[in-house]
Amino acid sequence: MSDHHQSPAWSKTVRTIRPRLEAQRRAGSLVCIDCHKPIQPGENFSVGHKVSAAQAKRMGWTEAQINAPSNLGGTHSFRGGKGAGTRRCNEKGGGQIGASLRIKKASAAKRRPEWSQW
Numbered sequence: 001m002s003d004h005h006q007s008p009a010w011s012k013t014v015r016t017i018r019p020r021l022e023a024q025r026r027a028g029s030l031v032c033i034d035c036h037k038p039i040q041p042g043e044n045f046s047v048g049h050k051v052s053a054a055q056a057k058r059m060g061w062t063e064a065q066i067n068a069p070s071n072l073g074g075t076h077s078f079r080g081g082k083g084a085g086t087r088r089c090n091e092k093g094g095g096q097i098g099a100s101l102r103i104k105k106a107s108a109a110k111r112r113p114e115w116s117q118w
């Protein structure tokens with residue numbers, strides 16, 4: 001798992017940002033950062049990075065920049081079957097990108113998965 005997404009700072013960020021996104025969802029104005037379609041009031045979403053933590057790190061962003069509200073948004077999340085937990089919108093594409101990044105960075109840096117589940 002990711003130390004980034006398990007860090008107290010990230011938890012605090014989520015606690016801060018999620019209510020704002022929920023308010024947007026209720027208002028019908030929340031747009032998924034992955035598929036760019038509206039997240040309907042009845043749909044689940046998770047907080048995700050617009051620029052992934054891994055990508056942002058490569059660009060030299062600080063943790064504060066990575067977790068800035070301007071880099072965060074809602075992404076559709078789906079309940080997986082058989083205890084799979086939740087998965088993010090377009091997880092397939094993002095997961096592949098994340099996997100390749102993790103392979104490249106595995107020996108040089110801490111692992112930074114694209115997003116966190118909770």
Ligand SMILES: [Zn+2]
Pocket residue numbers: 032033034035036037075076089090
């Ligand atoms: Zn989506």
